[in-house]
Each structure stands twice: as structure tokens, then as C-alpha cells.
Amino acid sequence: MTACGTDYLNKEWxxxxxxxxxxxxxxxxxLFAIIYSYFFIVQAVAAHEKNMRDQAKKMNVASLRSSEAAQTSAECKLAKIALMTISLWFFAWTPYLVINYAGIFEGKKISPLATIWSSLFAKANAVYNPIVYGISH
Incomplete structure (x- = not known):
């Protein structure tokens, strides 16, 4: 195999x-590192938002944010970004993993086109991940 990928056709151990x-x-x-990291990031932002709400109550104001920023909370925006990032990563790399596992465990016959598309889609993650961050910020 001369492609940029793994040799799943070789049946040696x-x-x-x-x-x-x-x-x-x-x-x-x-995958677990991304989920773990974003879980604690969202948790920290949620704690900060709670502290901001508590501080606003102590100061007898509705919010410490401007009216424009108060419409969407930071934790909600961050949760959407985290979910989008994790989902894109999962959808990008899972076909590549499935193709490799199907090859080594002889699950199904794999076409060269499926191999190319799964590899291309996985490696294109480096291209569309910054686009998602750019759009979301």
C-alpha cells in the first residue's frame, strides 16, 4: 500500500x-482528552457565570453585562462551540477508524474510494476546525 495511511490489508500481528x-x-x-478538557472548561465558565449572577444580585442590578451581551450567556456559547468541535472531530475521524478496523478484522470488503474519502475527510479536520472557531467567535 503506497497511500498516506495505515496498512490494514496486511494480516500479520x-x-x-x-x-x-x-x-x-x-x-x-x-477524543477523551477533548471531551475531558471541554467538560472542565464549560464547568469553569458556568461557575464564573453563577458568581457573576450572585454579584449582580448583591449589587441590586439585573445583570453585570450590557444588554447586548446578556442575551446569550458565555456558558451557552461555549457549550455550543464545545459540542460543535467534539462532533466535528468525531465525525471526521470515525470513518477512518471504521475503515481501518474493518480491514484488520476482515469485517467487510473495503473499496479504495471509501479508503480515500475517509482519509481525506479525517485529515481535512485540520482545515475546517479553524473555520468553525472563526465563525463561532
């Missing part, structure tokens, strides 16, 4: 173990 270890470090570990 070394090739199969490489894909299994590769999938852990390139798929599962980053």
Missing part, C-alpha cells in the same frame, strides 16, 4: 497491533 495502538493514541485518547 505486527500490522494489526500497530493499528490497534495507533487507534488508541490517534483516536480514543484525543
Amino acid at each position: 505486527l500490522s494489526r497491533s500497530y493499528i490497534l495502538v495507533y487507534s488508541f493514541f490517534v483516536y480514543f485518547f484525543p
